[in-house]
Amino acid sequence: MSFGRDSYHHGNLREALVEAARRLIAERGLGGFAFAELARAAGVSPAAPYRHFRDRGALVAELALRGFAMLREDLLTAWNDGRPDPAAAIERCGRAYLHFARRDPAAYAAMFDGTPGETDPALRAAADAAFAVVRNAAEAACAAAPTRNRPPALMVALHVWTLCHGTASLFTGPPSPGRRPLPMTPEDLLEAGLLVYLRSLGLGG
Amino acid sequence: MSFGRDSYHHGNLREALVEAARRLIAERGLGGFAFAELARAAGVSPAAPYRHFRDRGALVAELALRGFAMLREDLLTAWNDGRPDPAAAIERCGRAYLHFARRDPAAYAAMFDGTPGETDPALRAAADAAFAVVRNAAEAACAAAPTRNRPPALMVALHVWTLCHGTASLFTGPPSPGRRPLPMTPEDLLEAGLLVYLRSLGLGG
DNA sequence: AAGCTCATGTGAGCAGGGTTTACATCACTG
DNA sequence: CAGTGATGTAAACCCTGCTCACATGAGCTT
Structure with missing residues (x-):
């Protein structure tokens, strides 16, 4: 259950992605969030989100x-x-x-x-x-x-x-x-x- | 006024882009058209559309x-x-x-x-x-x-x-x-x- | 007709995103 | 303590948006 990323695994990536997307979409519209950007915000590699969402x-x-x-x-x-x-x-x-x-x-x-x-x-x-x-x-x-x-x-x-x-x-x-x-x-x-x-x-x- | 592209200049690119965008957006939604794709459809280089639309x-x-x-x-x-x-x-x-x-x-x-x-x-x-x-x-x-x-x-x-x-x-x-x-x-x-x-x-x- | 000018298109190129694949790490389970 | 499955990484691919220096040619002036 680590957030600031002290271990190899994020521990809460799925939720972190959803919340980051919520914030970005609210600010810049539906098309305004990049999958890679969410990954960066969560301090994780660009491919990681694909473990939780098909696309x-x-x-x-x-x-x-x-x-x-x-x-x-x-x-x-x-x-x-x-x-x-x-x-x-x-x-x-x-x-x-x-x-x-x-x-x-x-x-x-x-x-x-x-x-x-x-x-x-x-x-x-x-x-x-x-x-x-x-x-x-x-x-x-x-x-x-x-x-x-x-x-x-x-x-x-x-x-x-x-x-x-x-x-x-x-x-x-x-x-x-x-x-x-x-x-x-x-x-x-x-x-x-x-x-x-x-x-x-x-x-x- | 050439369409099939017999000359260096397209002759009607602006309209062609608008119509192609109209078709693509209708099929795939607002985010579903790529500027480069419109250019390809019009038989023109990817940079050409920027002569007609800022972005x-x-x-x-x-x-x-x-x-x-x-x-x-x-x-x-x-x-x-x-x-x-x-x-x-x-x-x-x-x-x-x-x-x-x-x-x-x-x-x-x-x-x-x-x-x-x-x-x-x-x-x-x-x-x-x-x-x-x-x-x-x-x-x-x-x-x-x-x-x-x-x-x-x-x-x-x-x-x-x-x-x-x-x-x-x-x-x-x-x-x-x-x-x-x-x-x-x-x-x-x-x-x-x-x-x-x-x-x-x-x-x- | 010669030459100038400007709108229009080209080619190359950069940064960045979407997605896949092979591999690494780690929690859990028997 | 080994095996397994979930989770994250690295690298790679192609596509896109956009810019810039340059090429082309239509139309105007003279």
């Missing part, structure tokens, strides 16, 4: 996997069984979503901009589990809505997720050319959007 | 610039002065937005995932011009809404843009780990979302 993509996938697990927990806490009412709880979920995207931009990028290629089943499962929280919230919201205005719960969940992701993608993280200047916080923009949307379903204030 | 980022910025101009035109056409009514016209804009993201995924990526660094003023202006169309549509929609339910037009524009971008980002282009399987087309999902949202403002329906 760069595998490290990004690991980051995404952990990200989905954390996001799921944050959403579960925010949902809090829909108390005091589904609309308020969903707005809390929106804030939690943005908070997560801000707190761990590297994981967020890995989750939504990463690996155009094949997707590992465990990763897909983690993504499903995170979405399931929103899906469940949408079910509760629809159950609480007047019968006439009930759209399918899955669609509501997708709309909520879309609004959250759109807000996070456009207004947090590294600025892209398409980023608009905001006259309010992203949190307030999202809350207002969710409010308007849910009101149309007969929910909220 | 890789400059080419991406060019793609983004053209993208915003095209998107603006598409949105203007879709808006069609708000006929027959603002809600219907805004939904048409949403479809146009998705259609653009699908038709030119490389430009779309350059516009919204590109260059974490400084942004050229012309690029910013092009982005502003495209957003202005939506902004204008939101003004018209708000003007048509019952007085009690009028949120600020800018906020409505931002919500619409966010919904469009969220949908495009999550459900078109190269699949990311966070992508959900959809029981409908992205177009229908977005249309439904805009419908619910605008209904809350007292429009459409």
